[in-house]
Amino acid sequence: MPKVSAIQMTSTDDLHNNLRVAEGLMPQAVDQGAQLILLPENFASYGGAYRQIAERHGDEIQAWLSHWAKTLGVCLIGGTIPLSQRADGTEVVQGKVRAASVMYSDAGELLGRYDKIHLFDVSVGDAQGRYCESETFEAGERIVVRAGAGIQIGMAVCYDLRFATLARALVDAGAQLLVYPSAFTEMTGAAHWKLLLQARAVESGCYVLAADQCGQHSAKRKSYGHSMLIDPWGKVVAEMDNNPGVLVADINLEYLNEIRHNLPLHEHQRLAVELPNDICFD
Numbered sequence: 522m523p524k525v526s527a528i529q530m531t532s533t534d535d536l537h538n539n540l541r542v543a544e545g546l547m548p549q550a551v552d553q554g555a556q557l558i559l560l561p562e563n564f565a566s567y568g569g570a571y572r573q574i575a576e577r578h579g580d581e582i583q584a585w586l587s588h589w590a591k592t593l594g595v596c597l598i599g600g601t602i603p604l605s606q607r608a609d610g611t612e613v614v615q616g617k618v619r620a621a622s623v624m625y626s627d628a629g630e631l632l633g634r635y636d637k638i639h640l641f642d643v644s645v646g647d648a649q650g651r652y653c654e655s656e657t658f659e660a661g662e663r664i665v666v667r668a669g670a671g672i673q674i675g676m677a678v679c680y681d682l683r684f685a686t687l688a689r690a691l692v693d694a695g696a697q698l699l700v701y702p703s704a705f706t707e708m709t710g711a712a713h714w715k716l717l718l719q720a721r722a723v724e725s726g727c728y729v730l731a732a733d734q735c736g737q738h739s740a741k742r743k744s745y746g747h748s749m750l751i752d753p754w755g756k757v758v759a760e761m762d763n764n765p766g767v768l769v770a771d772i773n774l775e776y777l778n779e780i781r782h783n784l785p786l787h788e789h790q791r792l793a794v795e796l797p798n799d800i801c802f803d
Contacts, residue, residue: 522771523670525557525698526550527732527748530765532561533739534569536578540585546767551593553769556627557670558593559732560600561748562620562679562704567738571657575605575618583623583631591629596669598624600702600732601637601678608634608663608803617659622676622702624667632669635676636661638800639684647708648741654680663803664796666694672772675727679703682717682731685724689794692725692787694802697777699727704734710745715757722751726781728758728772735763753780 528546532539543564550558565582566574582602590597603618613619620637638661640654664687665676675696681687682701691699699721705714710733722729728750735746746763750770759770781787 522773523556523672524554524769524771525670525730525750526553526555526559527730527750527761527768528558528560528564529733529735529746529748529761529768530561530564531736531738531744532564532567532734534566536566536574539565539567542765544589546765547589547593547597549767550769551595553767555595555769557596557598557672557674559598559700559702559730561732561734562600562702563734564600564702565602567704567734568742571603571618572605572616575603579604586623587625587629587631590625590627594627596624596626596632598622598669598674598676598700598702608636613659617657619661620654620658620678622678624669624674624676626669633665633667633676633803635665635678635803636663637678637681638662638664638687639680641680645706645708647706647743649706652706662799663801664690664694665803666691666696672774673697675699677701679705682721685721686794688721688725688727690796692727693794696725696727697774698772699725699729701729701731703731705745707743707745710747714745714747715749718749718751719755719757722753723755724786726753726777726784726786728752728777735765753777
């Protein structure tokens with residue numbers, strides 16, 4: 522049974538301190554047997570000038586992820602990092618960036634990159650009030666499933682959690698585990714976080730691993746925490762509180778196959794998912 526880990530952090534706009542915190546937490550996960558480690562959204566920098574971070578530190582952060590994947594001997598998913606170039610090498614325009622989730626093998630090789638498709642443009646009744654990611658980020662257009670640590674992993678990010686059709690598309694592409702590196706706000710997290718994670722697991726017949734930011738990031742931004750692993754029956758396998766730390770838990774693929782055999786949702790599904798013309802499988 523593969524062991525997976527979610528790293529929970531309270532990232533700020535201090536990039537190098539954030540990386541030092543992650544460097545202290547990831548070995549704890551490996552000591553507990555983790556073969557796959559998921560970092561949260563914006564793990565390297567939460568806030569600040571993302572375009573500047575991308576241009577000055579994008580290559581550095583990717584090299585850091587590759588190094589630690591190889592050093593620790595794990596499949597490592599870097600929640601999201603800001604990148605000023607698309608996966609095809611073209612430049613993101615209008616001073617924006619892509620929120621890219623990048624996966625590295627235990628040999629330090631890049632396995633896949635997923636650029637966040639759904640952008641968080643909403644009003645929330647917290648100190649921040651209005652969130653408008655589309656002012657800073659350019660939406661991705663590719664759905665990504667990759668093999669890592671012996672599991673087929675469907676890649677998604679935070680606000681993607683609210684869109685069941687993306688989860689369905691990932692499962693149709695072979696996913697057994699859905700990952701959601703996140704920075705869910707405290708208010709929306711308290712209302713919907715666990716509910717949404719369980720719904721995605723049950724309707725997809727997948728394990729769901731979510732690594733969330735936690736605590737107070739700045740005067741106006743606070744995240745919910747409660748990183749967790751959900752099994753395909755909707756049971757919470759492991760859950761954290763709202764403090765930085767490490768979650769490690771087992772994924773039982775035999776149990777997943779049993780659930781899918783006994784509850785063959787995908788064989789019974791009569792409605793097809795049709796992707797928009799600007800969305801495709803990678």
